[in-house]
Amino acid sequence: MSFFEKIKGLPGKIKAVDSLKNPAFRMFFMSRLFNALGMNIRQFSMALLMYRLTNSPTLLGVLILGRAVPLLLVSPLAGALADRFQKKTLIQYAGVADVLIAASIGVSLTTGYLSVDNPGSWWFLVAMAFLDGISTVFKGPATDAMIIEVVGEKLVTNAIALNLAGQNTLRLIGPVAAGLAVDAYGFEPVYYGMAVVYAFSVFFMIFVPYTGKPVHTDANILNDIWDVVGYMKKERNILFVLVAVLCMVFFSMPYQQLLPIFTEDILKVGATGLGLLQLVTGAGSIGGAIILASLPNNKKRGLMMLASGVILGLSLVLFSFSTVWSISIALMVGVGIGQAGRMTLPVALLQTYTKPEYRARVMSFYGVEFGLSSFGTFFAAMLVDTLGVQWSVGGMALVLAVLSVAALLFIPRLRKLD
Incomplete structure (x- = not known):
């Protein structure tokens, strides 16, 4: 008898893994794990590579903005397409694009085009970030909307939390391994390895059955987009959650892309240290995700979402002004716990x-907010040149903490969402 057959006979005893009893979700879960590993390595390596090529916080901001433009301009279109076509197919095509993007950067490094000796070569990295943004745009709404189709409404929080826990487990390995590889061998093997990881994500998605029924309509696709805008205006709960998410990602996301400046200039721990910071953030996220997966579904999720904003904001404020390596490591655990709530709830x-x-169209506007948040990161990168990275990231995190406390106290509708 398999492990999953055994846990079927233990109702209520292993709540955290309920979704994994579903064979289709197990394949979906594996595909998402490899996709997340590739994204973690990409997030680690692309920002660090740009900073080492240019030593410019401003150009690091340009890189972030390059990836954000598709999130802003294409997300609603991607969401409308995900409602019209099979979500699995869109995810697979986007996965193949991820493989090609990572391999292209690897080849540009191997040939020597992308190097410090070729000062203008940074444009290629920005172009690849733009294409990566397009891939993410088409993959994101389809993936998010597909989860509930695979497991059902009853297990959706459990499934999302399990996805996050699994992704962050790999985050314990990926960035550290990538950091060690960069310090020992350079960026080339990291990007070729990333291409292989994305290929495994595409492979596992093959075994996930097609889900849901595409919406067949003769309406213009732009009408589909305006239709969902009107729907969100009427559904105030959805609108409130989207505004809360926008605030959380706008004021917290800058730290992720500006972290190389902390490790290179403040803490002076190099690529390996950058990987370790991401490792402990992942450990905190795993702990938070496991707690969320174990909780009863539909209970005080609005309250927990806002509390996550407080934890995330305060942890980032303290981290920003820390110059002691051990304290910085400890504070990133709190950042990870806050991120778990911010990403799951x-x-x-x-x-x-x-x-x-x-669903897919609403989730596409969720993706638009990440594009808007990248302008926050670009703004923070601009402030680095005048205020320094500590005040730039720390100041924005403080705004997040204050807004989260204010929402807890003065917006009962959001706080009481289950």
């Missing part, structure tokens, strides 16, 4: 309160 709430025929 809004998605669960949006999928629960959205009608099936609108």
Whole structure:
């Protein structure tokens, strides 16, 4: 008898792994794990590579902005397409694009085009970031909307939390291994390895059955986009969650892309240290995700989402002004716990309160918010040149903490969402 057959006979005893009893979700879960590993390595390596090529916080901001433009301009279109076509197919095509992007950067490094000796070569990295943004745009809404179709509404919070826990488990390995590889061998093997990881993600998605029924309509696709805008205006719960998410990602996301400046200039721990910071953040996220996966579904999710914003904001403020390596490591655990709530609870709430025929389009606006948040990161990168990275990241994190406390106290509708 397999492990999953055994746990079927233990109702209520292993709540945290309920979704894994579903064979289709197990394949989906594996595909998402490899995709997340590739994204973690990409997030680690692309920002660090740009900073080492240019030593410019401003150009690091340009890189971030390059990836953000598709999130802003294409997300609603991608969401409308995900409602019209099979989500699995869109995810697979985007996965193949990820493989090609990572391999292209690897080849540019091998040939020597992308190097410090070729000062203008940074444009290629920005172009690849732009294409990566397009891939993410088409993959994101389809993936988010597909989860509930695979496991059902009852297990959606559990499934999202399990996905996050699994992704962050690999985050314990990926960035550290990538950091060691960069310090020992350079960036080339990291990008070729990333291409292989993305290929495994595409492979496992093959075994996930097609889900849901695409919405067949003769309406213009732009009408589909305006239709969902009107729907969100009427559904105030959805609108409130989207505004909360925008604030959380706008004021917290800058740290992720500006972390190389902390490790290179403040803490002076190099690529390996950058990997270790991401490792402990992942460990904190795993702990937070496991707790969320174990909780009863549909209970105080709005309250927990806002509390996550407080934890995330305060942890980032303290980290920003820390110059002691051991303290910085400890504070990143708190950042990870806050991130777990920020990444899990809004998605669960949006999928629960959205009608099936609108889910992918609503999730595409969730993706737009990450594009908007990249302007926050670009703004923070600009401030680095005048205020320094500590005040830039720390100041924005403080705004997040204050806004989260204010929402807890003065917006009962959001606080009381289940």
